Amino acid sequence: MKFLLLMGSPRLHGNTAELCKPFREELEQAGAQVRYVTLADKTIHPCKGCYACQNVEGAYGCVQQDDMQGIVSDILWADCLVLATPIYSWYCTACMKAVLDRHYGLNKFYGSAKGSLWKGRAVAILATHGYEAAYACEPFETGVRRLCKHSGLHFAGLYSVRDEDDLASFQTPAAVEGARAFARSLL
């Protein structure tokens, strides 16, 4: 199975990256292929809302030439897309939101082109947050669940850990084993 792990924190070695480590290790130990892509060091412009992608048949079709083109190739390579993000203002970070908005060309719902390029894939969330889990994560989880339903994707679940003591919170046996168990649940 092929996994694309998109890591959306601006802190490339912060809490979310730390939580990704055992998650990724468990997948790789089970024989899965994993691509780990950090977003904060990439150029991913916001969607312009031009709808040009909606008239391009059979290809992504975004007019913007930036790092999103490579990320789309990785999304199409993967069976499962994992959105790893700190919760920022009750949603994901800005760079991950740019990726979510720029998914538009993967669905051809609003122009002359038809169909979906990524239908049937799985999407999972790995989150870190300061507030209590349900309170912190519910808006983002709800948004991703709706995106999945709208796009014919399978929502595979969420695992999150609360930031109570910065990096140490993500190195506890409970956090590490939870990330590993979540990885196994996706295989």
Ligand SMILES: Cc1cc2nc3c(=O)[nH]c(=O)nc-3n(C[C@H](O)[C@H](O)[C@H](O)COP(=O)(O)O)c2cc1C
């Ligand atoms: C700008 C900003 C906004 C945040 N907003 C929230 C929030 O809405 N809810 C929450 O539970 N935590 C919030 N947090 C806390 C982070 O989600 C938490 O500290 C996270 O573990 C940081 O992960 P990182 O080290 O990978 O960046 C916010 C942190 C920052 C810097």
